[in-house]
Amino acid sequence: MNVKDYIDTIVKDAKNASRVMATVSSSAKNAALEQIAHNLLNCKTTLMSENEKDIKAAEKEGLSSAMIDRLRLTDSRIEDMAKGIREVINLADPVGELMEERIRPNGLQIQKVRVPIGVIIIIYESRPNVTADAASLCLKTGNATILRGGKESIHSNIAIYRQISSALEKVGLDKKAIQVIETIDRKAVDYLLKADEYVDLVIPRGGEGLIRNVVENSTIPVIKHYKGVCHIYVDEFANLNMAKDVCLNAKIQRPGTCNAMETMLVHEKIAKTFLPDISRSMSDAGVELRGCEKSRKILPDIKAATEEDWSTEYLEKILSVKIVSSIEEALNHISVYGSSHSDAIITEDKPNAKKFTDEVDSAAVYVNASTRFTDGYEFGMGAEIGISTDKLHARGPMGLKELTSYKYIVHGNGQIRS
Amino acid sequence: MNVKDYIDTIVKDAKNASRVMATVSSSAKNAALEQIAHNLLNCKTTLMSENEKDIKAAEKEGLSSAMIDRLRLTDSRIEDMAKGIREVINLADPVGELMEERIRPNGLQIQKVRVPIGVIIIIYESRPNVTADAASLCLKTGNATILRGGKESIHSNIAIYRQISSALEKVGLDKKAIQVIETIDRKAVDYLLKADEYVDLVIPRGGEGLIRNVVENSTIPVIKHYKGVCHIYVDEFANLNMAKDVCLNAKIQRPGTCNAMETMLVHEKIAKTFLPDISRSMSDAGVELRGCEKSRKILPDIKAATEEDWSTEYLEKILSVKIVSSIEEALNHISVYGSSHSDAIITEDKPNAKKFTDEVDSAAVYVNASTRFTDGYEFGMGAEIGISTDKLHARGPMGLKELTSYKYIVHGNGQIRS
Numbered sequence A, B: 001m002n003v004k005d006y007i008d009t010i011v012k013d014a015k016n017a018s019r020v021m022a023t024v025s026s027s028a029k030n031a032a033l034e035q036i037a038h039n040l041l042n043c044k045t046t047l048m049s050e051n052e053k054d055i056k057a058a059e060k061e062g063l064s065s066a067m068i069d070r071l072r073l074t075d076s077r078i079e080d081m082a083k084g085i086r087e088v089i090n091l092a093d094p095v096g097e098l099m100e101e102r103i104r105p106n107g108l109q110i111q112k113v114r115v116p117i118g119v120i121i122i123i124y125e126s127r128p129n130v131t132a133d134a135a136s137l138c139l140k141t142g143n144a145t146i147l148r149g150g151k152e153s154i155h156s157n158i159a160i161y162r163q164i165s166s167a168l169e170k171v172g173l174d175k176k177a178i179q180v181i182e183t184i185d186r187k188a189v190d191y192l193l194k195a196d197e198y199v200d201l202v203i204p205r206g207g208e209g210l211i212r213n214v215v216e217n218s219t220i221p222v223i224k225h226y227k228g229v230c231h232i233y234v235d236e237f238a239n240l241n242m243a244k245d246v247c248l249n250a251k252i253q254r255p256g257t258c259n260a261m262e263t264m265l266v267h268e269k270i271a272k273t274f275l276p277d278i279s280r281s282m283s284d285a286g287v288e289l290r291g292c293e294k295s296r297k298i299l300p301d302i303k304a305a306t307e308e309d310w311s312t313e314y315l316e317k318i319l320s321v322k323i324v325s326s327i328e329e330a331l332n333h334i335s336v337y338g339s340s341h342s343d344a345i346i347t348e349d350k351p352n353a354k355k356f357t358d359e360v361d362s363a364a365v366y367v368n369a370s371t372r373f374t375d376g377y378e379f380g381m382g383a384e385i386g387i388s389t390d391k392l393h394a395r396g397p398m399g400l401k402e403l404t405s406y407k408y409i410v411h412g413n414g415q416i417r418s
Helices: A003-022 A026-042 A044-060 A065-071 A075-090 A129-139 A151-170 A186-195 A208-217 A240-252 A268-284 A295-297 A308-310 A328-337 A350-359 B005-022 B026-042 B044-061 B065-071 B077-089 B129-140 B149-172 B188-191 B208-217 B240-252 B268-284 B294-296 B308-312 B327-337 B348-360
Strands: A098-103 A109-116 A119-124 A143-150 A178-180 A201-205 A230-234 A263-266 A286-289 A320-324 A342-348 A364-369 A387-388 A396-398 A402-417 B098-103 B109-116 B117-123 B144-148 B179-180 B200-203 B230-234 B260-266 B287-292 B318-324 B342-346 B364-369 B386-387 B396-398 B403-416
Touching: A003 A119, A003 A143, A003 A178, A003 A186, A003 A295, A026 A044, A044 A065, A044 A119, A044 A151, A044 A308, A044 B386, A075 A129, A075 A286, A098 A286, A098 B260, A109 A129, A109 B260, A109 B308, A119 A129, A119 A186, A129 A143, A129 A151, A129 A178, A129 A240, A129 B179, A143 A186, A151 A178, A178 B268, A186 A208, A186 B129, A201 A208, A201 A342, A208 B065, A230 A240, A230 A328, A230 B208, A230 B318, A240 A263, A240 A268, A240 A342, A240 A364, A263 A268, A263 A328, A268 A295, A286 A295, A286 B318, A295 A320, A295 B109, A308 A320, A308 A328, A308 B348, A320 A328, A320 B364, A328 A342, A342 A350, A402 B240, B005 B117, B005 B144, B005 B179, B005 B188, B026 B044, B026 B077, B026 B129, B026 B396, B044 B065, B044 B188, B077 B129, B077 B348, B117 B129, B117 B188, B129 B144, B144 B188, B149 B179, B188 B208, B230 B240, B240 B260, B240 B268, B260 B268, B260 B327, B268 B287, B268 B294, B268 B318, B294 B318, B308 B327, B318 B327, B327 B386
Parallel strands: A119 A143, A119 A201, A143 A178, A230 A263, A230 A342, A263 A320, A286 A320, A342 A364, A364 B403, A402 B364, B117 B144, B117 B200, B144 B179, B230 B260, B230 B342, B260 B318, B287 B318, B342 B364
Antiparallel strands: A098 A109, A109 A402, A387 A396, B098 B109, B109 B403, B386 B396
């Protein structure tokens, strides 16, 4: 079968499966999830030996050790996958929720009811655990899912997929409800992204290049975030001890995440006190600072930040620093260089806090807390399929509810429109 | 200025205006709306004389009289525009609504707050009243709007725009909050649709060709509906008098609308009783029937429906008719040929009604009522900017709430992530 026909079959099968999945009970979906967890734990050896093929190929290709590490399936990582699936079982199923209800003057009863989105494509890079994580969240919400992982993890993904399929079959659900693209041909993605007749949503997860490619080529709605250039603005009225703790946490606790701080904005009135102190702590933690001209007068040893630095998502132990002369200058900097992801103000001044939360147009806006909290688990959603910096449908962490849509169910007794 | 630079300026100005608009009070937005209504009423003569230029050009181009009628601004249509704007003033402003709030175990207070979407492009065809209608809904919800109407209505749209701009200026709001594209160069649309750095949403309103072009070329999220191929399924357990009234209403009350019925599905057990009766009434109302083979055995005089008929949105007094042998066959037909807009079942049988509302994957699913009710006003939203058959963000009629997004505002006292 050529790639076009292959994808055509996949998307049509997914659409058919989604019709069935929309009406499957929570207990049947949970039984499927439990069976998937069980299967994965039961075939660790197979998963690891298939994974070994990917690792060998990656080593041969000369991929970085960080990349190879992300690719690797270990005993404990497989157990984590199963644990993650079992956590999803314990979450409430949002499908079927009566979101709104009203009776119109003509007697029509209008109900807004939560339903699955339908068919969702997930396009991701090399981490094979995404295959199980994303599939379980989409399954729990009654969606049919098409997964397309990076070519580096193809053997691992297919091995996981085999276990998912056999689990779905075993519990009597349509095994086409979760499908993995088994070819590494890049044309597969092109065809997938044009299948708007059958697919309702694409979620790309990965680097900016991958996401940009999806956005430019998809005729299906996309939810995404390109990057996280997160700011912390240390206001003139900040508690400087708190500012130091929060800034250190936001930068170094996990620098490779999208909600880590990349730029620190410091009010000029407290810069002379705050900067030398935070700079020592950052240095001790191995963070390289790159500063604006003003900040380099206080910290003469740090590198100069270039224009490019202000919009760079470092994802490592580098921090750009800028002194601002007012909260307005901070707001303007965030508006120009930010990525609408997560931004924080540290202040004890209520009007400034309010101004900041009112005016910063980001998915999550913080007062006196670390930007690192932008996360489905930390927000109490119980799970996360990704983070959106779009403003349509879902913004910020996306949990189970964000994987649903709604429909209007209208009951009448013969009403006609006049 | 060339078109690219022109659009570049427009989208940047809109983005800047959106930052301000997000924090403007409801009363200031209402004052602007009142001023717009006032200005439009005050300059009827100018509007009509500018409109006359469009009408003359349309006549010269040989446009149909229906098209020319849609284009025409009359005294009463201008009054209707002003009336529509004043109705929007009376609607509650959804911006600022606290949608959810939770305190996390670590003390973080997480608020989900309704905010404007940001910058919205509306692309539409020839009816100039859309300029005022769409602008007022977007203004009420604190969005900045870029309007691109059909080239046939360019003089009318610009004339309306002048009044809107002067109203915004008079009340002290940024007049770039509402902008109309003043060139008919089609490249303007191409540039607009790639301005994802500045624009958050595109709403195309018009025929399927216009919408398809927007979807294929836009890197900005789009909310749309291609067409409405709406079904009514007359079940074996239907009250046939009710079925007749509802089907007639759904077909003939306004055949040119997207929520009018295009296909009637009839259970075989009641077909011999129901079809002759409804067929007479439809004929009396000037409706042409096109039937499946089985239905033509009962109604030998009607035309045969072709495969194409089942997926055609006639938008006129034509109705395709199909006899089905079960509710499953009806569900399957709707799934294959429907447009996920509005579909109804007429039945007195509760399990069948539930099966239908559970399984039909459309924005609005009706039991014993006309599909014609899919409308923002009829649903009690107070207004409507359009109807979505997408499943992302908004589905079905889109009112003010559907023109908003949300952000998370998180208050802490120095929380860091461990």
